[in-house]
Amino acid sequence: METTAKDPGLLPGWGIDADPKNDPTYPMRHRMNVGQDPDSKHRPTLQPVDEEVLKSIERENVSAVFGTPLPPHGLSGAIRRWAFKYSESVYPHWLPLLLADRVDMVEGVLSDLAHGHVPNIFAERGAGMDLKYNRSGFIAKLAVVSAISAGAIVWLSSKSGGKRSKKRRGW
Numbered sequence: 482m483e484t485t486a487k488d489p490g491l492l493p494g495w496g497i498d499a500d501p502k503n504d505p506t507y508p509m510r511h512r513m514n515v516g517q518d519p520d521s522k523h524r525p526t527l528q529p530v531d532e533e534v535l536k537s538i539e540r541e542n543v544s545a546v547f548g549t550p551l552p553p554h555g556l557s558g559a560i561r562r563w564a565f566k567y568s569e570s571v572y573p574h575w576l577p578l579l580l581a582d583r584v585d586m587v588e589g590v591l592s593d594l595a596h597g598h599v600p601n602i603f604a605e606r607g608a609g610m611d612l613k614y615n616r617s618g619f620i621a622k623l624a625v626v627s628a629i630s631a632g633a634i635v636w637l638s639s640k641s642g643g644k645r646s647k648k649r650r651g652w
Contacts, residue, residue, distance in 0.1 A: 528543075528545065531549075532549050535553060560581040561577070
């Protein structure tokens with residue numbers, strides 16, 4: 482298959498936003514002076530960095546405003562620090578961040594238990610609202626979890642039961 486370069490001017494829709502009168506953002510852009518080169522006089526003051534903030538390797542500094550509800554901590558924080566060593570365009574950045582979220586959830590439950598608080602996982606997962614507003618979905622989830630649990634119990638009990646009967650027969 483051979484590819485040839487096409488003249489962009491011949492493509493349908495090419496340059497449709499070239500006319501400022503046809504650009505819906507043009508009046509605002511003109512009002513906000515976006516056409517000018519940004520300089521330090523027009524930049525907002527940076528938010529102070531008081532805690533550890535993980536930043537992308539694509540940026541030199543943290544962004545002007547960032548959220549710090551909870552700095553990275555524990556095993557989940559170590560996983561997050563490792564993930565931020567990679568570019569945002571590769572899986573080794575995003576997959577560990579997903580894993581860190583799951584690890585953080587487990588760390589939260591263990592922390593609650595260590596402080597003597599038994600978490601109400603039923604309420605925290607929104608099962609009450611699911612039962613109230615999505616009854617059929619809740620029943621389907623409950624049926625699947627029940628079937629998997631029953632299957633695991635049967636499978637584990639049959640394995641151990643078979644071993645006991647062989648020991649009794651002297652095999």
